[in-house]
Amino acid sequence: MLDTAAGTKIQNVLSALNRALANRKIDDALELFAEDCYWRDLVAFTWNLKTLEGKAEIRDMLENRLDEVEPAGWSIDDNEDAAHAYGVTEGFIEFETAVARGYGYIRLKDGLIWTLLTTMHELKGHEEPSGDSRPMGAKHGAEQGEPTWAEEREAELAELGVTRQPYVLIIGGGQGGIALAARLRQHGVSALIVEKNERPGDSWRKRYKSLCLHDPVWYDHMPYIKFPENWPVFSPKDKVGDWLEMYARVMELNFWGSTQAKRASYDDKSGTWTVVVERDGKQVTIQPTQLVLATGMSAKPSVPKIPGQDLFKGIQQHSSEHRGPDEMVGKKVAVIGSNNSSHDICAALAENGADVTMIQRSSTHISRSESLMKHALGPLYSEEAVANGISTEKADLLFASIPYALLADFQKPVFDTIRKEDAEFYQQLEDAGFMLDFGPDDSGLFMKYLRRASGYYIDVGASQLIIDGRIKLESGAGVQELTENSVVLDDGREIEADVVIYATGYGSMNGWAADLISQDVADKVGKVWGLGSDTPKDPGPWEGEQRNMWKPIQQEGLWFHGGNLAQSRHYSHYLALQLKARMENIPTPVYGLQESHHLS
């Protein structure tokens, strides 16, 4: 909504902020903030992903960083409409620093800054070639014998990682690694992806055959090339695989498939990694300056130790090994766990003539996909949002502008609404014996994802199969033991089984660092993911940001990257800028480097 009064109000605050910061008057700047205030900075001020909560933290950051950052040019983005509603005045903003152009979002309450988002948009003098500044392509009339595009590309593919070292080595070629490599290429940062599967997209293709994205297409775009308008809302896994393969090719990524990373070590003196990989069975040593682990949150399957696993005569597999129901027709299958994978796997088994039982050990959050679309994602990521002029990039910034400390408060009403609208559905699930929850503070699905990346199912049909009894359910007890042909629960219930599938999730990503580098480095870095919310599987203290993700950590030259498609898209932007700045020897003093509190 066009609200010129809102725009003026914001511009006045920004002008005052501009003056105060230009004159290094931190007290004056702080007076523009409300008592309850949050400044989330993505790289622009802190060379970190950091949320400053309250005036004291903001003061400390400014005292440390202001002289170097030299912020200037704070103004409202004239191309976007500011708005005022429910006592909050808000809008997109622009600013500059000594080395970068910034973009952000501001919310005022009673004329004072309640939330401020500052992000680095681009490094001055290192802008991505795009639009007007895109490369010319044709090279006629240039020097004699200049190689063609195809010859240059062929040479690069032959040399990089072999006779010429990449600045960045990315381990893992899923959406995370691919999105980051695409951005790095645009930045002119040489990067190589190594991926254990043969082709880009295989990390999707190799999952269970009924898998579709649980997030809708508007939320899932990769950087630079959007899915077309005819792309399905919930893309089947193999179609995502094909897209990623296509994307890696046309974005000219350096991708080594069928390559296993074996071990890595960091030389503090030279500031380089030595990484040994096995490529098509042959050992190759790569020496990058930066090492990115983009192996995903689903890289380290977690299988509980249960007495009797050695006695069980049927098939046991982790959900990541499960390929689909084809070989399980007519069999009795027990699936341990009750999150996304378990539901998907159980549904496909039930629909294909297996006798399937889900074993629910603890309560699970369920959101119907349509309800999530309508209430949670719709305002930012939907056909309607696009029609309202909310591009994916704007939606990403709007979402990022809500400090994690406030996010649960923002989310709770959304899930209260869903709970009310879908009351009958939830009642039916409970009647079927399903143990439901909405998170420890009723903040719903997305907070569960951010805190623990587990504990929920986005319902695209399996819940109805549970309600109808087509997926049998045994809930409310742990698994005590396996026998030769059954699963026995704590309370003595016994479920006959030819197959046991462990849909029991994944370990922390630093486990991967332990395997690849050393337990010491993994311990130094500590737990990856989570906010420190002091809720189940997300121990405190409060971090204010995702632990160890997309930002500097306790190990120099090591980075964790990943998350869902949306996070891979958005945060790869900031990770790419951090890597680019380091390559260009732009000083990147990190403010507020995160401490490590948990080993895993």
Add this chain to the structure above:
Amino acid sequence: MLDTAAGTKIQNVLSALNRALANRKIDDALELFAEDCYWRDLVAFTWNLKTLEGKAEIRDMLENRLDEVEPAGWSIDDNEDAAHAYGVTEGFIEFETAVARGYGYIRLKDGLIWTLLTTMHELKGHEEPSGDSRPMGAKHGAEQGEPTWAEEREAELAELGVTRQPYVLIIGGGQGGIALAARLRQHGVSALIVEKNERPGDSWRKRYKSLCLHDPVWYDHMPYIKFPENWPVFSPKDKVGDWLEMYARVMELNFWGSTQAKRASYDDKSGTWTVVVERDGKQVTIQPTQLVLATGMSAKPSVPKIPGQDLFKGIQQHSSEHRGPDEMVGKKVAVIGSNNSSHDICAALAENGADVTMIQRSSTHISRSESLMKHALGPLYSEEAVANGISTEKADLLFASIPYALLADFQKPVFDTIRKEDAEFYQQLEDAGFMLDFGPDDSGLFMKYLRRASGYYIDVGASQLIIDGRIKLESGAGVQELTENSVVLDDGREIEADVVIYATGYGSMNGWAADLISQDVADKVGKVWGLGSDTPKDPGPWEGEQRNMWKPIQQEGLWFHGGNLAQSRHYSHYLALQLKARMENIPTPVYGLQESHHLS
């Protein structure tokens, strides 16, 4: 520019047109047209591509078609700004017919219709699934054992053309065939592409190695998926190849590579084709209802017969066979011809140490690429145009809205400007002996393309090499004969040569129909391409549209499709709608079926 007066003026005319046509008052409708008037219709009224010139032709069309078309709902498109300048009031319009939604463009002079473009946008009840109506993708909770996306796709690839016949068979898998197949898939029309090269994109990859697109990226987008913002302005051929290959994959096209079409015949009674192809060396018979020749204007290499060709001891090759300069370093190369290919080939040879002579037999139009961008394409297809809100789709319609009869008048001032701005460049070329022209009526490059698809070079550097003498030039005479080691011109000049390259262009596309179907059908169909402008290589009578392209022709069930990337993009829309309507048995009476006047 927002001009509400212009909008009102247009709306008044459209309302009057609406009334007149609704009441079948053709006289009243004609009174709304200026004496000098043009109505270009793409499928909506005529099931043809047809320009009606003057009131008498418009009357005849309306008398024949009005009752069936039932046009209604004429209005200005409220989302677009109407404009008034230089005495012309113009804007985008919407309308409906009995079976379709239409879109178009109108220009008024003195309140009367000067030009009217009507196009079919979509068939009612057969809209493409897109945006809100895109497929869901996920299929959980559906019938038991339903196949996954990957299984369905695999089955389709195995069956189509083998155990299940495609409705449309497209011969030729370049940008034309691929763009059309992508649209047909969205329409739910089963289509199969057969292509002699192995992979999509090979028709680009296999050309001479220095080839880049001569048209800029904004003009070259494929339907549905736009090139990203970092794509080069003039894409190298192998990069275009990769894009087409990936596009074919993610758009789920049915593409048989390494497949030669051997012969085809049409059965009038059953209305189906029998097409024999050789796929990986094995004969397969395909029986489509519709046969599209998308083999391109560069499918039938044309090599002149010259005495002594049997005596010449060196290499002779047509430009389409030339792979680049690598094997010609240090050799004397004579290139016969002076159009795009000749210039590109000569430049690469000169830059790579060959001794190259261009033999210019007749005058050639040269436009510098930057000048074309600035003056000819820029207003519609450029970064600036995008910033001005002119999407590719709008630009295509704006360009299509100019009747071919007026196009030379629209183009001449553009090329007058270029001629003036680049006067020094042209002088230098003439000083080097180059014979220049700007077309028979000084209308420049694009008219030459539309009339004869030859006679020009878009300069991306080779002209400077001619000016500098790095490409030697012999101009102003035909080739009389070859000797063992030279090319002898009409006037006795003799050019020593180890290699002769014939950059002598291509024959009419109906030659392809002769090879594949029969000489009878090729003759019945007649010459393909050109406007009938009665200028060199485009004999009259005046056609008002491109001969035989993208529309019904004298052979039932046979279609020609192709052109540059822009035409492949835009006209595939209308060809797809014509094929879709036929598949759905929607009546498609063709008004004004084109007669054939020339055999080739």
